[in-house]
Amino acid sequence: MHAIGKSVRELSVGPPTVRSMTDAIVVEGLVKRYGATTALDGVDLTVAEGSVLGLLGPNGAGKTTVVRILTTLLVADAGRAEVVGLDVQQDADRVRAAIGLTGQYAAVDEYLTGSENLEMVGRLYHLGKAEARRRAGELLERFDLADAANRPAKTYSGGMRRRLDIAASLINRPRVLFLDEPTTGLDPRSRLAMWEFIADLADGGTTILLTTQYLEEADRLADRMVVIDHGRVIARGTGDELKAQVGGQRLEFTVTNAAVLPDMVQRLRPLATDEPHVDEPGRRVSLPVSGGAEVLAEALRRLDGSAAEIVDAGLRRPDLDDVFLALTGRVTEETGEAGDEPVTAVGSAR
Amino acid sequence: MSALGAAVEDGLTITRRNLVKVRRVPELIVFATLSPIMFVLLFRYVFGSAIPIEGISYAEFLLPGIFAQTIVFGSTITGASLAEDLQKGLIDRFRSLPMASSAVLVGRTVADLALNALSIVVMGVTGLVVGWRIRSSIGEALAGFALLLLLAYAMSWLMATVGLLVRAPEVVQQASFIVIFPLTFIANTFVPTNNFPAVLRWIADWNPVSAVVQAARELFGNTAPVLEASDVWSLQHPVLYTLLWSGVLLAVFIPLSVRIYRRTASR
The missing domain is CATH 3.30.70.100 (Alpha-Beta Plaits)
Structure with a gap:
C-alpha cells in the first residue's frame, strides 16, 4: 500500500535530540536481557522538562521495560538512565520521590475506599496524616471521584479505577509522570475523559512519558514520539515528522x-x-x-x-497507523487495519 | 525522621491496609474463625473418642497440637496475599514509592500475626468449652502462646519468600498444603508418636512442629507421665529448639525475601 523503502526506515533512526539542560529524562544505550531474550537493545531517548513523550510500539516491543527501568522497578544490564538528573539505580529513592507511576494494571487496593487508597499512598510518601488526607480529597475532587470517595474501590468501574490509579500517582506532585498504557481496556467515553485529564496535567507543566498502542492517543497527547520495536528505536520525531517520513x-x-x-x-x-x-x-x-x-x-x-x-x-x-505499518511492516493490533482519516473532513475525535 | 522510624511507620501503614481487608470482607473473618472451631470440635469428638490417653483428657492433649497446626497453616496466607498483590500490580506501585523496602513484607507478616493471634483466641475459647484447661501459671501460659506465635511468624517469612517466587496465589496455597499437611501430621500434634514406624518417628522427633507442641503442652501444663517425650535433644529442650528454628528461619528469610522483593516486578 505504501511505497516505503528501507532508506526511509534508516533515515528515521537519527540520533536522539541533543541533550539539553532541561531534559527531565535521559536514556542512553539502555540494554535489558532476560536470559537469551533481549528486551531492550540499546535504546536512546530524551524527554524535555514539561513535555510529553509518546513511546509507541507493538506488544512486546519493550515499552514497559523502559518504563520499569526508569521507575526503578528493574535494573538495566547496560546503559544509562536518568530522571530529573538522578541516576535511577544509584539514586533510586530520590528518583522515586520525584516521579509518579501508573502501570498497566489499575494498581489500587480494591478493599480500601478511594480516599483510603490515596491516603495510604500519601502516608507512604511521608506526607503526614493531615496533608495526606487533604491531598487525597483534592485529587478525588479533581478526578470526579468525590462521590465515590468512601466506597471500596472494588465497586468502581474500570474508568474510575484508572482515574484513582492516576490520582495515586499524583499525590506527591511528581515532576515526571509515567503512564504505561493508561487507556488500554477503557471504553471510548472513559478514554476521552482520560485524555482530557492527561492533557491538563501536561498543560500544568508535568513531564509525561506515555506508552500506548493507540496511535490516535499519541497523536493527540504527545509532543514528540519514539517508536520502538524489538527493543530498538526505529523512529522518532513529532507526529507530523513521522507522517512526513511515510509520504x-x-x-x-x-x-x-x-x-x-x-x-x-x-x-x-x-x-x-x-x-x-x-x-x-x-x-x-x-x-x-x-x-x-x-x-x-x-x-x-x-x-x-x-x-x-x-x-x-x-x-x-497518512496517520500514525500508516507510519507504524511502514516502519514495522505490521499493522497495529488494536486497529486491525491501517485506516486513513480524511484531512478534509471535520476532525473526528472531538 | 530516622530511617528506622520511617521503616516502622511504613510497615504500620501497610499493616493497617492489610487489616482493613479483614474488616471489609466479613466472610474472611467468619471462615477464619469458623474453621479453627470446626477443627477443635472434629478432632476433640472424632479422634478423641478413639484415642484414650492415660492420665490426661484428649482435649488437653489436643489443643496445643491444634493451635500449632492452625497457625502454621495460617502462614500460607502471607505467601498467597503477596502473590496476589504482585499479580494485581500493587507491588509495582509500592516499589515506585520512596518507602522502606521492608515495609510491604513487614506489614504483611504483622497483619498475619494479628490474624493468627485472633484464631488462637477463638480456638482457646472453644477449647475451654470442650474441656481444655490451662494448668500452669499465667506467665507460663502466655509464654506458650508467644512461642506458638513466634514460630508462626517465622513461617510467615518463609512463605513470603515462597509467595514472591511462585507469584500465583492459588499455587502458593496448594503447594504449601502439600508441605504443611505432612509437616503438621508427622508430629506429636494429634496422637502420641510412640507407635510411629521408625522413620516417621525420627522425622516427628526432629520436626519443629513437634517441638513447639511439646513446649506448649509443658507451658500450659497439659502433660501426663505416660507422655514422656522421646529422649532426643529436640524434645528434651522443646522451647530452646523452637527458638532456634524460629531464629534461623527469621535470619534466613527476612533478608532473603526483602532482597527478592527489591527486584520483583509484576510480569
Whole structure:
C-alpha cells in the first residue's frame, strides 16, 4: 500500500535530540536481557522538562521495560538512565520521590475506599496524616471521584479505577509522570475523559512519558514520539515528522463499479506524483498527490463525464497507523487495519 | 525522621491496609474463625473418642497440637496475599514509592500475626468449652502462646519468600498444603508418636512442629507421665529448639525475601 523503502526506515533512526539542560529524562544505550531474550537493545531517548513523550510500539516491543527501568522497578544490564538528573539505580529513592507511576494494571487496593487508597499512598510518601488526607480529597475532587470517595474501590468501574490509579500517582506532585498504557481496556467515553485529564496535567507543566498502542492517543497527547520495536528505536520525531517520513497525501476515490477504475486512472494520472494504486475488490483508486483541496477539485473536474459513480472521495494524509505499518511492516493490533482519516473532513475525535 | 522510624511507620501503614481487608470482607473473618472451631470440635469428638490417653483428657492433649497446626497453616496466607498483590500490580506501585523496602513484607507478616493471634483466641475459647484447661501459671501460659506465635511468624517469612517466587496465589496455597499437611501430621500434634514406624518417628522427633507442641503442652501444663517425650535433644529442650528454628528461619528469610522483593516486578 505504501511505497516505503528501507532508506526511509534508516533515515528515521537519527540520533536522539541533543541533550539539553532541561531534559527531565535521559536514556542512553539502555540494554535489558532476560536470559537469551533481549528486551531492550540499546535504546536512546530524551524527554524535555514539561513535555510529553509518546513511546509507541507493538506488544512486546519493550515499552514497559523502559518504563520499569526508569521507575526503578528493574535494573538495566547496560546503559544509562536518568530522571530529573538522578541516576535511577544509584539514586533510586530520590528518583522515586520525584516521579509518579501508573502501570498497566489499575494498581489500587480494591478493599480500601478511594480516599483510603490515596491516603495510604500519601502516608507512604511521608506526607503526614493531615496533608495526606487533604491531598487525597483534592485529587478525588479533581478526578470526579468525590462521590465515590468512601466506597471500596472494588465497586468502581474500570474508568474510575484508572482515574484513582492516576490520582495515586499524583499525590506527591511528581515532576515526571509515567503512564504505561493508561487507556488500554477503557471504553471510548472513559478514554476521552482520560485524555482530557492527561492533557491538563501536561498543560500544568508535568513531564509525561506515555506508552500506548493507540496511535490516535499519541497523536493527540504527545509532543514528540519514539517508536520502538524489538527493543530498538526505529523512529522518532513529532507526529507530523513521522507522517512526513511515510509520504505525502493521497487522493482516494471509491466507486460503485470496479469496471470504471481503468478509465479513472487514465483521467487522474496527470495529477499523480507517483504510480496510482488500484484496489479492485475495494473498488478504490488512490494516487499520491501534492497540493491541497484544489487538487481534489481538479480531480473531480477531470472525472466529469466518466461513468464512475463515486461513493467516497477524499484527500487523505497518512496517520500514525500508516507510519507504524511502514516502519514495522505490521499493522497495529488494536486497529486491525491501517485506516486513513480524511484531512478534509471535520476532525473526528472531538 | 530516622530511617528506622520511617521503616516502622511504613510497615504500620501497610499493616493497617492489610487489616482493613479483614474488616471489609466479613466472610474472611467468619471462615477464619469458623474453621479453627470446626477443627477443635472434629478432632476433640472424632479422634478423641478413639484415642484414650492415660492420665490426661484428649482435649488437653489436643489443643496445643491444634493451635500449632492452625497457625502454621495460617502462614500460607502471607505467601498467597503477596502473590496476589504482585499479580494485581500493587507491588509495582509500592516499589515506585520512596518507602522502606521492608515495609510491604513487614506489614504483611504483622497483619498475619494479628490474624493468627485472633484464631488462637477463638480456638482457646472453644477449647475451654470442650474441656481444655490451662494448668500452669499465667506467665507460663502466655509464654506458650508467644512461642506458638513466634514460630508462626517465622513461617510467615518463609512463605513470603515462597509467595514472591511462585507469584500465583492459588499455587502458593496448594503447594504449601502439600508441605504443611505432612509437616503438621508427622508430629506429636494429634496422637502420641510412640507407635510411629521408625522413620516417621525420627522425622516427628526432629520436626519443629513437634517441638513447639511439646513446649506448649509443658507451658500450659497439659502433660501426663505416660507422655514422656522421646529422649532426643529436640524434645528434651522443646522451647530452646523452637527458638532456634524460629531464629534461623527469621535470619534466613527476612533478608532473603526483602532482597527478592527489591527486584520483583509484576510480569
